[in-house]
Every structure is written in C-alpha cells, then in structure tokens.
Amino acid sequence: MTTTYTIGIILALLVLLVASAIYVLREYERGVVFQLGRFWKVKGPGLVIVIPVIQQLVRVDLRIIVMDVPGQDVISRDNVSVKVNAVVYFRVVDPQRAIINVERFYEATSQLAQTTLRSVLGKHDLDEMLAERDKLNADIQEILDSQTDAWGIKVSNVEIKHVDLDESMVRAIAQQAEAERARRAKVIHAEGELQASEKLASAAEILARQENAINLRYMQTLTEIASEKNSTIVFPMPVDLFRVLADRGKEGQPGPSRKEME
Numbered sequence: 001m002t003t004t005y006t007i008g009i010i011l012a013l014l015v016l017l018v019a020s021a022i023y024v025l026r027e028y029e030r031g032v033v034f035q036l037g038r039f040w041k042v043k044g045p046g047l048v049i050v051i052p053v054i055q056q057l058v059r060v061d062l063r064i065i066v067m068d069v070p071g072q073d074v075i076s077r078d079n080v081s082v083k084v085n086a087v088v089y090f091r092v093v094d095p096q097r098a099i100i101n102v103e104r105f106y107e108a109t110s111q112l113a114q115t116t117l118r119s120v121l122g123k124h125d126l127d128e129m130l131a132e133r134d135k136l137n138a139d140i141q142e143i144l145d146s147q148t149d150a151w152g153i154k155v156s157n158v159e160i161k162h163v164d165l166d167e168s169m170v171r172a173i174a175q176q177a178e179a180e181r182a183r184r185a186k187v188i189h190a191e192g193e194l195q196a197s198e199k200l201a202s203a204a205e206i207l208a209r210q211e212n213a214i215n216l217r218y219m220q221t222l223t224e225i226a227s228e229k230n231s232t233i234v235f236p237m238p239v240d241l242f243r244v245l246a247d248r249g250k251e252g253q254p255g256p257s258r259k260e261m262e
Helices: 002-021 095-100 105-121 126-131 133-151 167-209 211-226 239-251
Strands: 022-025 029-035 038-043 046-049 055-061 065-075 081-092 153-164
Touching: 002 022, 022 029, 022 055, 029 095, 038 095, 055 095, 065 105, 081 105, 081 126, 081 133, 095 133, 105 133, 105 153, 126 133, 126 153, 133 153
Parallel strands: none
Antiparallel strands: 022 046, 029 038, 029 055, 065 081, 081 153
16 A cells, blocks of 8 residues: 555656656747756747756747836926826847846836936927927837847837826916917918018009009099999099199180090
C-alpha cells in the first residue's frame, strides 16, 4: 500500500515537472529563456520546452500596447495652468532588452511618458497647445522613442486627447475670440471704404475730363428718381440758358425762341 502511494506521488511529480517544462507561445508572443540565471536565448512562437529548475522562461507580448497617460497638471510658458492627458502607442521590438535592461517596462514607459508630457508642454504657450497638437505629438513621440530605445521598445505614436481649462480661462478665450472677430470686421469695412473712395476718385477724374458726361449722369439720376411714383422732381433751369438770356438782353436782342430752348 505504501509502495503504491509512493509511486502515485512520483508520477504526479513527474506530470507536474513535464507540464512546467512545456510552453505554447502564440504568434505575438516570445519567450526569454534564462539558464541558471543567465540569458540563454529568445524562443517562440510555437511549442517551447525548457529544462525545469535549470531554465526559466519569461513571456513577452509583441503587440502594440495602448497606454493611457493620466491627466497631468501643466503650467504653460505664458503661465496658464492646464490639465492635459494623452495616449501612447508602443510595442516591444527586442524582448531581450525589454526584460533585462528595465524592470517592468510598462510602468517605466508610463512614468517616462508623464514626465515627458509635462516637460514638453511646459515649453509652449497655451495657443500652441490648442492649435499645434500635431507638432507637439511628434515632439513627445520623438523624445519617448529615443529614450526607450535602450529598453527595446518602439514608441510609434503619441496623441494628446484633452487640454482642460478652468472656467475663467474659457471665458477669457471667448472674449479674445470675439474681439478678434470685431477687429476683422472693422478692417474689412475700412478696406471696403478705401476701395470705394478710390473708385469714386477715378470716376470723378473721368467725369471732369468729359463736359457732357456730368450732364448724362445728371439725367440718369433724374430718370432713376422719376421711376418712383411718389417722388416730386423740381427740374432746375440750366445755368447756360441764363447766360444766353443775359447776353441778349445786354445787346437788345430778343430772348431765345421756343425752338432754340428745345
């Protein structure tokens, strides 16, 4: 009875030993194998067998990791306090360095992303944070990628999600935008007045060179006024006609006939 019990225990230990020696790694996984504490090789994907006790295997996921960077309190270069959060996309490209060169590479990348976010944004004004996000994303991504390269990690993208402002700053920005729109409206109105004055000056010069042009313009204006039925037109007698009458009166000649006046 004791012998059977002992054999059963031995078989169970053998099964556990064999089970601990067999690993099945998926396509996106790699196994960093250590032999007696020293790095041996990277294995996978597929079936991987290690020697129990002598060898140990550490799984590494090679897929892109989406890491949410918590909101960071940032003071911009123009002394505006904002709260900014972002998202970082990275993946392990060298499993050996990711396991050996840094402890818990995910937490290390997260902490580095937070400090880099505060450092980069603190060098820019609030207007740049709101209007030049693509440039800021590229700067943060470049800095993170260069610093995590020694860890065997590739930072592929960084996106700033939100830039939160307090209510007083939101009101100030709204007032600034309203003042800017009013300024543009005044500038456009002034430019229109300038162009109109230039056109009127050109028209006056043309009318001054042509004596009959002013009379034609005068008659056109009368025609436009006459189109309104509720208008009363007082048609003044031309000054030239007074001159003719005065000249003939001095000479003792009769005034102009009806035909001449027509």
